[in-house]
Each structure stands twice: as C-alpha cells, then as structure tokens.
Amino acid sequence: MVRVIAIISGKGGVGKTTTAANLGVSLAYDYHKDVVAIDANTTSSGLGLHLGNYHFKKTLNDVLKNRINIPEAIFNHPSGLKFIPSSTSINSIDADPAGIKRVVSHLEPYVDIILLDCPPTLGNETISGVDSANEIIIVANPDWASLLEARRVIDYANFKKKKIIGLVLNKEENVSEEFRQRVIDSMGIPIIASIPEDNAVIDSVTKRVPVVHLHPHSKAAKAYRKLIEEVTGEQFPRKFGIMSRIFG
Numbered sequence: 467m468v469r470v471i472a473i474i475s476g477k478g479g480v481g482k483t484t485t486a487a488n489l490g491v492s493l494a495y496d497y498h499k500d501v502v503a504i505d506a507n508t509t510s511s512g513l514g515l516h517l518g519n520y521h522f523k524k525t526l527n528d529v530l531k532n533r534i535n536i537p538e539a540i541f542n543h544p545s546g547l548k549f550i551p552s553s554t555s556i557n558s559i560d561a562d563p564a565g566i567k568r569v570v571s572h573l574e575p576y577v578d579i580i581l582l583d584c585p586p587t588l589g590n591e592t593i594s595g596v597d598s599a600n601e602i603i604i605v606a607n608p609d610w611a612s613l614l615e616a617r618r619v620i621d622y623a624n625f626k627k628k629k630i631i632g633l634v635l636n637k638e639e640n641v642s643e644e645f646r647q648r649v650i651d652s653m654g655i656p657i658i659a660s661i662p663e664d665n666a667v668i669d670s671v672t673k674r675v676p677v678v679h680l681h682p683h684s685k686a687a688k689a690y691r692k693l694i695e696e697v698t699g700e701q702f703p704r705k706f707g708i709m710s711r712i713f714g
C-alpha cells in the first residue's frame with residue numbers, strides 16, 4: 467500500500483514545511499523512493515521556497531480549480547523528489563481543498579510515498595489532508611501553547627482512525643527527560659524525533675536546499691536522519707546527499 471503521510475500541527479510556524487522538505491528530498495535521493503510532496507497549503511504556500519523556487523506557473527490551486535490536469539502541476543526536484551506546489555498569488559485562493567483527495571488517489575498507483583505538507587490549525591485544507599492520508603506526523607515546538615494545539619489535531623486524527631507515526635519536537639533546546647515524559651503522557655503518542663534549534667536550518671531555507679543535504683553534519687541534519695530512519699524503519703544509507711558535495 468502506498469504511504470500517504472500528512473504532516474500537521476496545531477500552531478503555525480513550528481516546522482512542518484521544513485520537515486516535509488527534508489523527508490521528501492532524503493526519501494527520494496538517499497532511499498531511492500518514488501516520492502511526491504504536495505504543498506497542501508493552498509492559501510499560504512511555502513514548500514516551493516524550501517525546494518528552490520517560489521513562483522510556479524502551474525500549481526495545485528489550478529488543479530483544484532480544474533484548469534489543468536494533475537501531471538501538469540508536478541515539478542521535478544534535482545534530488546528526484548517530485549512535488550506539487552501551491553499558488554503564491556491571490557488569484558486562486560478560493561480553490562476547494564476537498565479536491566486534494568482526488569489528487570492523492572490519482573498519484574497513488576505511480577509512487578511509494580506521498581507527503582502532504584498541511585497548513586496549521588484544523589481548517590478545510592488540513593481536514594482534507596488528514597482525510598486523504600493513511601498516516602500522520604505531528605510537529606510541535608516544546609512549549610505548551612504549541613503542544614496544546616497539537617493535542618487538538620491528534621484528537622482529530624484519532625477520531626478519523628488514522629495511524630499517527632508520532633511527534634516531531636522541533637526547535638528544541640535542552641529539554642529535560644522529565645519534560646519529554648510529560649509531553650509523551652499528555653499527547654499520547656511517541657516522540658519520534660527531537661530536532662534542535664539550529665542556524666543550519668535557517669541557512670538551508672535561505673539557500674533553498676534542505677538541511678539534510680546542505681549541511682549533513684549539522685545537529686539538525688543528524689536529527690532529521692534519525693526521523694527518516696523512524697519513518698522508514700530502515701537505517702540511513704551511509705552516503706550523504708549530492709547537494710552537500712555541491713554546496714557543502
């Protein structure tokens with residue numbers, strides 16, 4: 467069965483898109499998987515920026531508005547990752563996210579993994595993303611405002627009987643074991659990765675190359691590799707990404 471993984475959070479700006487970009491390029495390049503990453507954030511897109519480009523002539527919004535066919539909106543990243551960007555203009559801000567499910571169903575026969583980078587909160591896009599997925603990754607920061615909102619999306623995923631892979635605790639700094647245990651107890655899901663706050667991530671967003679490949683020896687890249695191992699259940703291949711040889 468194709469893995470359709472929605473990456474969601476309650477609060478915004480916690481690291482969903484960063485996680486989607488790193489998972490996507492690494493699964494494609496390092497693990498040789500056929501992966502499509504979909505920017506399911508049709509009203510404030512951002513995945514393209516992490517992957518090297520911001521303005522796209524054809525987007526998910528055009529697909530959802532039946533202006534183009536799905537394959538026309540698929541772009542190729544140098545890592546081998548395929549991705550469908552969302553619009554950055556206000557032209558098609560009224561695209562109906564309910565159609566995301568149709569896009570996912572169309573892609574399923576051709577790929578191993580579909581990643582859905584969802585917007586924050588439980589709006590129509592996130593609901594559509596969760597409904598289209600068979601697995602969920604929750605992203606939160608180690609503060610209770612972020613975790614409280616994460617709890618709500620966990621409740622929704624549980625209500626929809628989706629398999630939750632676990633929690634990515636991002637931008638974490640010196641979190642105690644006691645705090646981690648309290649998080650696990652109150653969220654009811656395992657912490658599958660702890661990504662440190664790391665300037666290498668900020669640099670990678672500026673340079674538009676995900677940190678696993680741009681700065682493979684950084685703390686954040688090491689943590690992302692552990693996350694990818696958790697998600698795949700396979701050890702990370704020893705070589706690092708080609709982009710580290712170009713940029714690193």
Ligand SMILES: Nc1ncnc2c1ncn2[C@@H]1O[C@H](COP(=O)(O)OP(=O)(O)OP(=O)(O)O)[C@@H](O)[C@H]1O
Pocket residue numbers: 475477478479480481482483484485507512584585586636637638661662663664665667668671686
């Ligand atoms: N581990 C990290 N260390 C330092 N900065 C980080 C880290 N993770 C993410 N960031 C920065 O935080 C910002 C927000 O990250 P990102 O866009 O991935 O969040 P998001 O959850 O997708 O946001 P939104 O809810 O708006 O879609 C980005 O500018 C990114 O550079």
Ligand SMILES: [Mg+2]
Pocket residue numbers: 482483484507512583584585
């Ligand atoms: Mg985002």
